[in-house]
Amino acid sequence: MEAKHRIGIPRCLMFYRYYPFWQTFFERLGWKVVVSDGVGKKGTIIYFEDSCLPMKLLVTHSMDLVGKVEYLFVPRLVSLHPSFIMCPKFRGAPDIIRFATEGRASVIDETIDLRERETSLLRSFLRIGQRLGASKKESQRAFQEASSVLLRFQMEWTNRINLLPTRKIFEMDVPTPLTQKKESPLQVALIGHPYNLFDVDINKDILGLMKDLGMEILTSDSLTEAEIDRQISGLSKEIYWSSGREIVGSLFHFLRERVDGVIFLTSFKCGIDALLQEFIKRRLRVQRENETPFLILSFDEHTEREGLITRLEAFGDLMEQRKQSLQVTNVPSPQRL
């Protein structure tokens, strides 16, 4: 089918989890999907409000797309889980974009709230399809295909992040390399919001740096929801942000699984991370069980790659030493699943 028009998706925030879905959906409806380039070499970030770096990047990326596309896809992500919610900043994001672009872009700001009913996601996308002039049947078919593409993508996830350069992970025409079974010296779990993990503008390509240092990366994407729920079931109060649950749950999971190290990536001024970071630190200290090296890295627009390398190298040495000392003292090496 020939491409009708162009629809722009900013390369930021939940792009780093749902892009395969969004791309397939719009392409099946006959639209050409344009993804923004990012801040580029100059690194100019456009500010609208004094928010966290990921939100500032949303403005920057959207401004990049203005004029190049008919529609800008910035959905109002209220909740992506039947009972838990997203950060409140996501609720105002489309409005911020509307004002930042001064009405020069037509924003698709459909509300996505999975708490309403089981089929809310489909309903939201049907409404989006309607707005783009597609029939209900077309939208439905596109939705189904998009769902299966996302599912396939998620199955190949661990291979993709470990074997592809970071920028290529979300390029859908790049095939997933087959597993090359090599004994990786260090298994490191990366936890954090998906955009902190995969947005190279935020984290200066920490994935690449880690791979250069010979670390194998695990992320919370490989965990099931049931496992995460199980890990945090004992808390005195339910954490109501789905990303927050994922962070705390996967941290406890990886610590129990005895990976070689855990790195928690946060953005400066992220409200959820600030609170949970304190919670995690204190809880580990109170319980006195944890012996796994744990590193918290906080990013903002002034983070430099060199500093990051130093810290990662030091963390790598620490993990290496610990591993060796465990072998020397003949402590049976912990079982891995």
Added chain:
Amino acid sequence: MKVTFPHLGTMHIFCKAIAETAQIPYIVPPETSRKTLTLGVQQSNECICLPFKIILGNFIEALQMGADTIVMVGSGPPCRLGLYDLVQKVILEDMGLHYRWLTIPPRLTWEALWKNYEETKELKKELSLKNILLFPYGLYMGWKKMMACEALEKLAAKVRPKEMRKGETQSRLKKALHWVDEAKNPKALREALQRGMVYLEETEQDFSRNPFRIALVGELYTVMDPHINRGVEQKLGELGAEVTRTSWFSTHILRSLRKNKADRDSDRGRFLEASKAYLGYDVGAECNVSIGEAILRSKEGYDGVVHLMPFACMPETTASGILTQVSKDHDIPILTLILDEQEVEGRILTLLEAFIEMLQWKRNTASVFPAA
């Protein structure tokens, strides 16, 4: 058992009234000071909001003074306030302080009541029948005192811009609040309130002044507590502005009791309605109300809006971005003050002075060029 509660504006007066009337032993944490804040800051990180740090500081000080049971208002999603207790509990535990925690449910639901029941089960053993029987009376006294405090504060906001001697209203307000605090029964309270109102009215005033009208909007802790906002309300008043705010304890309590939810004519309902032109969804906490109030106040002829928020507050960050747009569209000056522990003496005063001067300038030009 010794109950304690955080400071928030005049909250200690009526929390104390409840405990005192019901004859439950209590400890009022020392007045929020630099030390309180330092304690809170040391035990948290830079991006956690200011109310968290101050409340934590209050708790630490109270626990060190011998309190053992913390009563804290609960809250729900999406703002961080709802998870304060989760984190504060583990911080206190890590510090080696012993406490018991009692959450007042933010919304009256069966689930919340059940949780409350679970939490209070232990505590009830320590309460005598007398305590329990007196408790409703305590609540009544607390409510009456709260309303009395609010009435006094509202009056003070009106008197302050007209006072002849700077600072007189504040000292009179302090005295009047003290009388309310001292009152032991409803009759004494009525008299104290009456006396306080008259005493405030007696402030020497210059009635020829035409004060600016400024609306104070923003996150509720920063709006309500003079320690957190470093007395913005008082400073604005003394600079010659009549400050209106809609964030009071009674509004928030009534809201959580769902009393004024159906009432579309309530201030809050109007503000939420007005914000719809700018925000397509309820962002949570006070974000939409801040925006809606700024819009409506500009239509009501207010001179300016002061928007308060703690550093890194999630909903209000969105609000601050949109308020710049509101300011342009509705031609109303809006000053956003971001508050955290990094505070240089005089920063806020300088900002407020400049803001008032700007309003003065705007008023002067408007009288010279009425068409503009």
